[in-house]
Amino acid sequence: MSSASSSPLPADFYARPVLEVAPELIGCTLQHGRTSGVIVETEAYHQSEPACHAFAGLTPRTKTLFGPPGRAYVYRSYGVHALLNAVCEAEGIGAAVLIRALQPVTGIARMRARRGPLANRPPRDAQLCSGPGKLAQALGIGLDDDGRSLSRGPLRILARAGAWRDPVIVEGERVGITRAVELRWRFCAGGNGHVSRPRPRSSLASEA
C-alpha cells in the first residue's frame, strides 16, 4: 500500500561534496530504534571554513569527522546537548552535515517521554524535534553513537520516499555560529512547521 519503506542510504551517498549532500538529506528519514522522523533542516560544515570543528585540524574530538563517510559524528554542545552530524566526503577530509530538525513520524509517544513535560505543551509535535539538541534527545541519540554507521544498525538514514521524493528547499545562513556567518549553508524544507528558529527567509511572497 502507500507506506513505501525506503532503503538506508549507502556510504557512497555521503562520499561527495558536503554542499551536495546537505540539501539532498532534506526529505530523508532519520531512524533510531523505533523512533523516526523526516529530516526537514540541515547545515553543511567543511574543514575549509572556520565554523567547522575540523578547521583546527585532526584532534581526538574530531577523529570521527575525518573518518570514513556515512558515519555519525556526535559531540556535546555547550556542555548540555548532543548534536548529530553525518560525515561526508573522502576519509581524511573533515566535512559533515548537521541534522537540525525532524518532522516526527514513528515513536512519537516515546519521543515525548524522552523530551519531558516541556515538549508536551502545544504545539506539541512542532517542538519535539525542532532543533539539533531536541532531536537527539527525542530519538535517544547520545555520545555513544559517535562513529556508528548510518547505513547499518539501529541508527539509519533512509532514502526519500512518497511525498518527500522532490521537496522544496529553502537556503539560508547557518545558526548559532560566530565565524563564516555569511555562508548560506543551511537548508530547510520550504513551508515546513517543524524547522528550528529562526525560520529561514523564504523567497516567496507573503501569504494573504
Add this chain to the structure above:
DNA sequence: CATGGGATTGACT
C-alpha cells in the same frame, strides 16, 4: 595543570 570557548535550549525582561 588552568583557562576559555562553543554547530543550544529554556526561562526570563
Add this chain to the structure above:
DNA sequence: GTCAATCCCATGC
C-alpha cells in the same frame, strides 16, 4: 530581546 547552565577539549604556561 537577554542570559545562565554545563562538559569536552584545545590551547598555553
